[in-house]
Amino acid sequence: MYSRLYQLLKMVGDPLADFIQAHLPLIHTQQAHLIGAASLLLAAALGFNHKKLPFRWEAVVGVLGVLLFIYGQAEGLVLAPKESMMGDAGRILYVHVPAAWVAMVAFGAAFVGSLTYLVTERFGADHVSEASTEVGIVFSILLLVLGAIFGRPTWGVYWTWDPRLTASAVMMLTFVGVLLLRAVIVDAENRARWSAVATIVASINIPITYMSVKWWRTMHQMQSTKNTLDPDMRAVLWFNTWAFVLLGIWFIATRYRIAARQAADESAPALPEAP
Amino acid sequence: MNSHPPGLVVDDLARRFGRRWAVARVSIEVPPATVLMLTGANGSGKTTFLRCLATALRPHHGSVYLNGQNTWTERAETRAAIGFLSHQSRLYTDLSATDNLRMWAAMGGRTDNIEALLERVALPATRRDPVRTFSAGMKRRLSLARTLLGRPKLLLLDEPFSAFDPEGQDLVRSVVTEARQNGATVIITTHVPHLAAQVCDIAAHLNAGRIQWTGSVAERLEWQPS
Amino acid sequence: MSVILQSIAVARKDLLIEWRSPSRVSGILFFALALLLMVAFTTDASAATLRKQAGGALWLGMLLASTRSLDLSYAIETEEDALEGLVLWPVDPRAMFFGKAFANTTILFLVASALTPLAIAIFDAPIYGSVTHYVAFLALGSAALAAPGTLYALLTARARSASVLLPVLLFPLVVPALIAASRGTSLAMEGDLMNQAPSWIKLLLLFNAVHWSLDALLYGRIVEDG
Numbered sequence: 186m187y188s189r190l191y192q193l194l195k196m197v198g199d200p201l202a203d204f205i206q207a208h209l210p211l212i213h214t215q216q217a218h219l220i221g222a223a224s225l226l227l228a229a230a231l232g233f234n235h236k237k238l239p240f241r242w243e244a245v246v247g248v249l250g251v252l253l254f255i256y257g258q259a260e261g262l263v264l265a266p267k268e269s270m271m272g273d274a275g276r277i278l279y280v281h282v283p284a285a286w287v288a289m290v291a292f293g294a295a296f297v298g299s300l301t302y303l304v305t306e307r308f309g310a311d312h313v314s315e316a317s318t319e320v321g322i323v324f325s326i327l328l329l330v331l332g333a334i335f336g337r338p339t340w341g342v343y344w345t346w347d348p349r350l351t352a353s354a355v356m357m358l359t360f361v362g363v364l365l366l367r368a369v370i371v372d373a374e375n376r377a378r379w380s381a382v383a384t385i386v387a388s389i390n391i392p393i394t395y396m397s398v399k400w401w402r403t404m405h406q407m408q409s410t411k412n413t414l415d416p417d418m419r420a421v422l423w424f425n426t427w428a429f430v431l432l433g434i435w436f437i438a439t440r441y442r443i444a445a446r447q448a449a450d451e452s453a454p455a456l457p458e459a460p
Numbered sequence: 461m462n463s464h465p466p467g468l469v470v471d472d473l474a475r476r477f478g479r480r481w482a483v484a485r486v487s488i489e490v491p492p493a494t495v496l497m498l499t500g501a502n503g504s505g506k507t508t509f510l511r512c513l514a515t516a517l518r519p520h521h522g523s524v525y526l527n528g529q530n531t532w533t534e535r536a537e538t539r540a541a542i543g544f545l546s547h548q549s550r551l552y553t554d555l556s557a558t559d560n561l562r563m564w565a566a567m568g569g570r571t572d573n574i575e576a577l578l579e580r581v582a583l584p585a586t587r588r589d590p591v592r593t594f595s596a597g598m599k600r601r602l603s604l605a606r607t608l609l610g611r612p613k614l615l616l617l618d619e620p621f622s623a624f625d626p627e628g629q630d631l632v633r634s635v636v637t638e639a640r641q642n643g644a645t646v647i648i649t650t651h652v653p654h655l656a657a658q659v660c661d662i663a664a665h666l667n668a669g670r671i672q673w674t675g676s677v678a679e680r681l682e683w684q685p686s
Numbered sequence: 687m688s689v690i691l692q693s694i695a696v697a698r699k700d701l702l703i704e705w706r707s708p709s710r711v712s713g714i715l716f717f718a719l720a721l722l723l724m725v726a727f728t729t730d731a732s733a734a735t736l737r738k739q740a741g742g743a744l745w746l747g748m749l750l751a752s753t754r755s756l757d758l759s760y761a762i763e764t765e766e767d768a769l770e771g772l773v774l775w776p777v778d779p780r781a782m783f784f785g786k787a788f789a790n791t792t793i794l795f796l797v798a799s800a801l802t803p804l805a806i807a808i809f810d811a812p813i814y815g816s817v818t819h820y821v822a823f824l825a826l827g828s829a830a831l832a833a834p835g836t837l838y839a840l841l842t843a844r845a846r847s848a849s850v851l852l853p854v855l856l857f858p859l860v861v862p863a864l865i866a867a868s869r870g871t872s873l874a875m876e877g878d879l880m881n882q883a884p885s886w887i888k889l890l891l892l893f894n895a896v897h898w899s900l901d902a903l904l905y906g907r908i909v910e911d912g
Contacts, residue, residue, distance in 0.1 A: 196888070303907060358858035365854060369845050372478075379841055382904045383855065386834065389900060390859055397862035397889055401869065456474060456521055457484045460670055516770055518911050539776035550771030552699070552762055554707045563702065566695040568775045569687035590706065606771075 243438030250431030257425035277335035283429035284328040291321030296388035299381035311377035316440035325357035348399040359387040464525040467491040468645045472522035482508040484669035495646040497656050500666035506649040514544040543612030549603040553592040570610040581605045615646045621655045633659045689781045696785025718747035740811035741872030752831045756839035779906030787836040794828035811875045819883045820874035826890040827867030833897040866890045
């Protein structure tokens with residue numbers, strides 16, 4: 186019985202690890218985990234500590250992000266060596282991959298925020314969820330559009346049914362649905378609770394979606410291209426990923442403040458005096 | 461911790477919608493075998509108050525106790541003892557009267573005699589028409605029957621005399637009297653005090669979410685809200 | 687009352703309503719049938735290609751049919767606000783979910799079964815492979831659409847945005863199930879030389895396991911206030 190349980194766990198765990206690994210290509214694993222963990226923690230911390238800080242910490246993060254972005258893109262567009270197979274068009278890597286990163290991290294933060302809200306009923310967590318979902322969608326769209334534009338000269342097609350790409354598209358659509366749901370619910374408490382539920386279901390569905398698309402495409406024997414990166418290129422990619430992640434955190438934090446301010450306008454009135 | 465007296469105890473209850481407090485710190489006690497008549501203008505918070513008592517709405521402040529139990533935190537248990545007749549009939553219009561009651565009874569583990577209950581509200585059990593074909597009065601009767609399933613200890617009736625002809629109103633009064641005899645706490649909201657007065661013991665008047673006046677029914681009939 | 691018994695009672699209620707007014711099943715069936723025909727008309731292809739479309743077209747039809755079916759399954763609850771009646775009864779939200787999802791699964795399975803001979807005829811695609819697999823895919827696919835659908839249709843029914851939002855919310859969510867069910871159905875129809883069907887069945891089982899548990903737990907947070 187235990188072996189069967191283990192098999193079941195492997196059945197779920199392997200593709201999950203696969204899925205995470207597929208979105209963290211070409212970057213050293215430890216750094217990857219660090220980036221991911223740091224981003225999620227920061228995003229989660231937003232819900233709890235923002236009022237206690239005397240200054241806007243995200244502005245610092247944002248400035249850093251912009252600087253890194255400029256440097257990273259300069260490196261990527263001009264200084265780094267040309268990719269052997271794809272030529273200059275391969276430089277899309279330096280935006281495409283980091284965008285995928287940020288989207289993943291953002292949706293992860295949305296999941297954490299939603300779960301936190303359901304447990305604690307603190308609106309801060311709902312703001313994290315809302316902000317992260319929006320930023321995640323923006324970066325997903327960026328990812329897909331960039332992929333399409335630059336896919337043409339490099340791979341000859343605008344779109345492939347690559348499991349990662351397909352799962353990303355489905356992920357984006359699912360979260361767009363969550364945003365639409367938010368838009369039609371009037372009551373603030375209901376909105377927070379119901380979109381939290383929708384976000385959780387959407388998030389948990391992503392690994393399963395990835396698995397199903399992967400099986401579907403492998404059955405049809407269409408593999409995605411795997412690149413091995415030159416160490417020079419790897420460093421540039423690392424810079425750019427950090428740049429994007431910092432920018433992403435800045436966006437989320439800023440959007441969070443907007444959400445918090447909007448909520449303050451709608452916030453609960455004081456209790457009337459005792460009769 | 462059972463420090464509350466039996467019956468209904470409302471302790472500093474408040475509930476808001478948006479920025480407006482629909483129920484603004486109401487406290488009242490209604491012992492068992494007592495009928496409370498609650499009056500108030502439209503928008504005074506009567507229905508919201510009743511819905512809070514029915515645990516349809518979570519209290520934003522304060523608590524409600526039924527026979528010592530907090531009705532919200534222990535709602536998995538307390539709800540079975542609360543019968544709520546609201547404006548909505550809560551019926552499945554594709555099913556007949558008998559089927560409606562049978563299904564509702566089955567879903568709640570209630571073991572009442574369906575035929576007897578239908579007789580009580582003067583609806584023939586033999587009719588197999590779907591509720592869709594019923595008149596408003598008949599729907600209300602069936603709704604009342606559904607409310608009585610399981611012999612609730614707290615009976616909440618939201619304007620029960622509206623949508624009823626004089627016979628129906630008599631039915632409501634007899635149901636209330638019977639419930640009171642069985643030891644239930646009953647709360648009736650109404651616009652028309654004289655219809656309910658015969659069967660009520662105490663009265664309260666709600667204004668802008670607050671209790672403006674309480675007293676006996678006799679006193680209520682003399683008092684005019686300002 | 688145990689969750690299982692309550693679920694059975696809720697499912698009985700939903701299925702009884704369906705039995706009394708079968709317009710729902712036939713309406714959905716014709717909707718799905720129309721879709722199958724549209725796919726056949728708009729696929730300018732040889733008989734062999736058309737045959738390959740059968741499984742996919744069937745599930746496309748089921749997908750669209752499911753949103754209609756789910757909307758209707760909540761229309762009966764919101765018409766006279768029976769939904770709140772269930773919450774206050776109390777019916778455990780998990781039982782509300784399991785009962786309704788099971789009823790929806792049954793209806794979708796019936797529709798799929800009725801569609802089968804029609805699909806076979808339209809696409810000239812008899813079942814050359816395993817009939818057992820075919821039935822399994824129909825059943826598991828129906829369950830896979832019904833579970834998240836029952837949760838999300840509740841959301842759209844309560845948010846008053848109704849039918850418009852349900853497809854947008856549901857479709858991306860059921861992509862894995864759609865892939866697995868349509869691939870599996872095609873394999874059962876065309877013949878499964880490399881024995882790929884078991885992997886798809888496993889995927890459907892996983893999808894169902896996740897949604898039938900997770901969605902049941904989350905149902906309560908939506909159907910209740912606070």
